[in-house]
Amino acid sequence: MSEATTDGPMLAADGTPLKKSLARALRREKIRAFMLIAPLLIFILITFIAPIADMLFRSVENNIVSDTIPRAVQMLKTWDPDEDDLPDEDTYLAFYTDMVFAEERKQHTRLGTRLNYEKTGMSSLFRKSGRGVGRFDTDEYTDAFTDLNAAWEDPQTWLEVASEAGPRTASAITTWQAVLREEEDDPLEEDPTDWDVLYANLFADLSASDGYDNALLEEARVATAEIEPVSLRAAFDDIDEDWSDPEVWKTIQTYAATYTPGYFLNSVDLALTPDGIEARDEDQRIYITLFQRTLYLSLMITFSCILLGYPVAWILANLPARSANLLLILVLLPFWTSLLVRTSAWKVLLQQQGVINDILVWSRLIDEAGRLVMINNQTGTIIAMTHILLPFMILPLYSVMKTIPPSYLRAAKSLGATNWTAFWRVYFPQSVPGMGAGSILVFILAIGYYITPELVGGTQGVFISNRIAFHISSSLNWGLAAALGTILLAAVLILYWAYDKMVGIDNVKLGG
Amino acid sequence: MSFIQRVRHLISLYAVEIRSFFVLAAPRAWTTDWGDHVPKDSETGDFVVFERVQKSYDGEILVVKDLNLSIGKGEFLTMLGPSGSGKTTCLMMLAGFETATHGEILLDGNPINNIPPHKRGIGMVFQNYALFPHMTVAENLAFPLEVRKIGKSDREAKVKRALDMVQMGDFGGRRPAQLSGGQQQRVALARALVFEPELVLMDEPLGALDKQLREHMQFEITNLAHDLGITTVYVTHDQTEALTMSDRVAVFDDGRIQQLAPPDVLYEEPENSFVAQFIGENNTLSGTVETIEGGACTVKLASGDIIDAKPVNVTKPGEKTLVSIRPERVEFNKDRLQAGAHTLKAEVLEFIYMGDIFRTRLRVAGREDFVVKTRNAPDQVRLKPGEQIEIGWLPEDCRALDA
Numbered sequence: 030m031s032e033a034t035t036d037g038p039m040l041a042a043d044g045t046p047l048k049k050s051l052a053r054a055l056r057r058e059k060i061r062a063f064m065l066i067a068p069l070l071i072f073i074l075i076t077f078i079a080p081i082a083d084m085l086f087r088s089v090e091n092n093i094v095s096d097t098i099p100r101a102v103q104m105l106k107t108w109d110p111d112e113d114d115l116p117d118e119d120t121y122l123a124f125y126t127d128m129v130f131a132e133e134r135k136q137h138t139r140l141g142t143r144l145n146y147e148k149t150g151m152s153s154l155f156r157k158s159g160r161g162v163g164r165f166d167t168d169e170y171t172d173a174f175t176d177l178n179a180a181w182e183d184p185q186t187w188l189e190v191a192s193e194a195g196p197r198t199a200s201a202i203t204t205w206q207a208v209l210r211e212e213e214d215d216p217l218e219e220d221p222t223d224w225d226v227l228y229a230n231l232f233a234d235l236s237a238s239d240g241y242d243n244a245l246l247e248e249a250r251v252a253t254a255e256i257e258p259v260s261l262r263a264a265f266d267d268i269d270e271d272w273s274d275p276e277v278w279k280t281i282q283t284y285a286a287t288y289t290p291g292y293f294l295n296s297v298d299l300a301l302t303p304d305g306i307e308a309r310d311e312d313q314r315i316y317i318t319l320f321q322r323t324l325y326l327s328l329m330i331t332f333s334c335i336l337l338g339y340p341v342a343w344i345l346a347n348l349p350a351r352s353a354n355l356l357l358i359l360v361l362l363p364f365w366t367s368l369l370v371r372t373s374a375w376k377v378l379l380q381q382q383g384v385i386n387d388i389l390v391w392s393r394l395i396d397e398a399g400r401l402v403m404i405n406n407q408t409g410t411i412i413a414m415t416h417i418l419l420p421f422m423i424l425p426l427y428s429v430m431k432t433i434p435p436s437y438l439r440a441a442k443s444l445g446a447t448n449w450t451a452f453w454r455v456y457f458p459q460s461v462p463g464m465g466a467g468s469i470l471v472f473i474l475a476i477g478y479y480i481t482p483e484l485v486g487g488t489q490g491v492f493i494s495n496r497i498a499f500h501i502s503s504s505l506n507w508g509l510a511a512a513l514g515t516i517l518l519a520a521v522l523i524l525y526w527a528y529d530k531m532v533g534i535d536n537v538k539l540g541g
Numbered sequence: 542m543s544f545i546q547r548v549r550h551l552i553s554l555y556a557v558e559i560r561s562f563f564v565l566a567a568p569r570a571w572t573t574d575w576g577d578h579v580p581k582d583s584e585t586g587d588f589v590v591f592e593r594v595q596k597s598y599d600g601e602i603l604v605v606k607d608l609n610l611s612i613g614k615g616e617f618l619t620m621l622g623p624s625g626s627g628k629t630t631c632l633m634m635l636a637g638f639e640t641a642t643h644g645e646i647l648l649d650g651n652p653i654n655n656i657p658p659h660k661r662g663i664g665m666v667f668q669n670y671a672l673f674p675h676m677t678v679a680e681n682l683a684f685p686l687e688v689r690k691i692g693k694s695d696r697e698a699k700v701k702r703a704l705d706m707v708q709m710g711d712f713g714g715r716r717p718a719q720l721s722g723g724q725q726q727r728v729a730l731a732r733a734l735v736f737e738p739e740l741v742l743m744d745e746p747l748g749a750l751d752k753q754l755r756e757h758m759q760f761e762i763t764n765l766a767h768d769l770g771i772t773t774v775y776v777t778h779d780q781t782e783a784l785t786m787s788d789r790v791a792v793f794d795d796g797r798i799q800q801l802a803p804p805d806v807l808y809e810e811p812e813n814s815f816v817a818q819f820i821g822e823n824n825t826l827s828g829t830v831e832t833i834e835g836g837a838c839t840v841k842l843a844s845g846d847i848i849d850a851k852p853v854n855v856t857k858p859g860e861k862t863l864v865s866i867r868p869e870r871v872e873f874n875k876d877r878l879q880a881g882a883h884t885l886k887a888e889v890l891e892f893i894y895m896g897d898i899f900r901t902r903l904r905v906a907g908r909e910d911f912v913v914k915t916r917n918a919p920d921q922v923r924l925k926p927g928e929q930i931e932i933g934w935l936p937e938d939c940r941a942l943d944a
Contacts, residue, residue, distance in 0.1 A: 439638055440671035442658040444685035445736065451659075454684070458675045 195234025429463025
């Protein structure tokens with residue numbers, strides 16, 4: 030008898046379990062199918078998924094602070110603004126050390142720009158301080174140590190002995206070497222006296238120490254008692270008195286973390302202040318309004334597209350093939366014209382001295398003073414965008430309507446339904462999937478549209494995407510742009526999910 | 542036969558149900574008084590009348606040419622014809638989806654040319670059923686009642702009865718896509734009947750079914766129509782369907798009715814060569830009329846042979862004619878022929894065993910497509926290819942038609 034009658038799994042002819050043998054047979058098919066799509070998959074991963082993921086990651090990434098001023102960030106962790114008005118001298122030393130190396134690497138201005146998003150004035154403060162840290166009085170330490178022992182002028186001493194002085198000196202020397210390596214200089218040929226920051230750190234370590242085995246260090250330690258300490262707090266205050274403003278330090282402390290919710294809070298008109306999350310000032314709140322407007326205008330555009338596209342799709346689906354093709358070409362015609370040309374055409378038509386207003390004035394429907402404002406506002410955006418996105422509504426509607434046989438309408442009428450009832454009860458429900466597909470297409474395209482609102486939207490008709498573009502290309506606040514983009518993406522996904530719940534995504538048809 | 546008996550039995554089982562259905566439904570103004578209707582095979586009277594109806598789609602070609610037709614109340618009339626013969630156009634004009642270019646269509650004595658389809662109250666079964674895919678079976682059936690503003694409880698009762706009537710009572714909650722072709726067909730039928738129309742139109746309703754189901758449904762539809770006493774206009778291109786179902790068949794060709802007659806007349810006494818060839822299988826031979834005498838004539842074939850025929854469309858000797866003989870009316874047993882009857886020499890070319898019948902192809906008078914059908918009886922001779930035989934027929938079975 031066959032294997033089916035025996036106990037256990039079905040066996041293939043060669044005795045292996047049938048399931049296994051089937052899986053093996055299918056595996057080759059699967060691999061072959063995968064090979065076919067692999068080029069596209071790799072292309073999309075590299076050019077689409079990866080950049081998007083990277084961009085989205087920027088919305089929370091905040092390495093720049095801890096990378097640029099690592100010592101100060103470390104020191105500020107223990108600073109409690111409620112207890113001490115300003116950070117201690119050690120923190121200033123740490124910040125001084127960071128700033129010297131950051132200035133050498135030309136990174137302090139970037140940090141300034143980053144912190145400027147959170148507190149205005151930070152950018153210029155950092156630029157100014159970058160220039161200032163070179164002129165500090167810390168050369169007094171340099172002079173004192175070199176006078177004490179000429180060995181301190183020798184880079185060899187610094188590389189071999191100085192690290193033992195203490196953690197600050199050791200870390201400063203490590204960074205010093207790294208900076209020199211980046212500039213492709215040999216530390217042994219470098220003159221350490223050009224780097225007052227090393228001596229300042231050495232002084233701080235020696236002062237804090239109880240004694241050394243190394244004679245050179247012990248000699249220097251004893252000598253430190255004779256050296257007058259330089260106040261770095263005063264030195265920074267000299268550069269800019271903002272350094273004596275606790276708010277500046279609080280801001281640095283608040284944004285020291287590697288990951289920050291700051292960009293996202295910013296995107297919803299909130300701010301992460303040292304005192305917690307707070308609403309932004311009334312005059313700075315723009316994003317919530319922009320999001321609301323983007324949603325509202327996109328819905329309006331989708332709705333207008335349905336209103337204008339449905340009858341067209343209906344006619345297309347019911348005309349004889351030849352006339353339908355001609356009409357379809359007319360529908361597709363906008364696709365073959367540059368987007369800019371079409372948008373500019375709307376500028377010509379809609380502006381106050383434009384064609385439509387001229388005709389209305391000429392026909393005396395409105396007077397010269399009453400020329401309609403139809404551009405550089407929301408009306409302009411809705412009109413131009415509806416025109417541009419209309420084909421995306423018509424095509425799915427058409428392809429779905431094409432599959433609805435006319436016999437349904439006839440059947441409904443023969444059963445006693447009036448034209449309207451037949452349409453509403455029988456035809457319309459069957460065209461809903463096409464409408465759903467068209468609406469999703471139009472809405473998602475509209476919500477991220479950028480060029481047209483930029484050109485015809487004025488200030489009242491721009492979308493969130495225009496703001497994103499501004500942050501990407503003008504203000505260079507990519508973190509905020511990424512956060513705005515992430516929120517937009519999330520909003521689309523949530524709407525998509527809601528649509529799926531309400532209408533069902535399998536109810537979306539692009540034809541067939 | 543047991544199959545047909547079973548169907549009959551089913552119908553009789555449901556007869557009470559059907560009756561009560563219509564007695565209950567009677568008070569409505571738009572309903573037909575089916576409750577008191579005693580169905581007959583066919584009634585006289587002119588329920589539907591086409592008067593000199595013409596139809597053209599493009600202003601150049603007439604699809605329907607001068608159509609005159611009257612259909613009696615309770616009659617089952619089939620419009621039969623090849624595609625493009627105008628039969629569906631006629632049906633659509635009756636339903637109101639096409640307008641006649643000329644002429645008048647009367648329904649129960651009233652002209653309906655200007656009445657929109659939804660006010661005609663005609664039930665219709667479409668070729669692909671046209672069941673609304675987004676509604677359940679019950680919703681589909683409730684639709685015509687809803688648009689007539691019939692109350693909910695009434696509606697549900699009627700839907701249930703109509704579904705029971707087509708033995709689909711358990712399927713009310715299903716979607717049309719979940720039904721088989723035959724089930725969809727029943728639902729479409731129930732939907733066309735649920736609002737109790739006096740006239741039901743069917744446009745090739747069985748075209749999409751397989752052969753066995755089609756035959757089954759043929760009986761169901763005819764019996765239902767007769768039991769309910771509804772006037773039915775049925776369009777098909779399948780002649781077997783037309784013959785088995787109808788009270789009368791109108792054979793359409795070239796925009797005209799070629800013959801309007803009950804099935805047996807149509808089959809046995811075709812009036813012209815189109816009908817003769819379209820209905821059933823036919824052997825045709827062309828020739829010239831030699832003599833005409835009363836109800837009989839002789840025809841001289843191209844081969845020079847003389848045969849007996851019945852003059853139908855010929856009047857005088859010398860006329861060209863096409864004679865047609867049904868394959869089952871050809872005799873090769875001389876004893877069964879009349880004395881002095883003309884016979885033809887024939888050579889057996891092919892013998893096909895078809896189960897209930899034998900189909901023998903002969904070479905007769907120079908033609909090789911002459912077919913003879915014989916019943917598979919115990920004493921029936923099975924001819925062998927190459928055999929030389931003589932064939933003949935009764936003069937009335939061989940009709941001399943127009944050439």
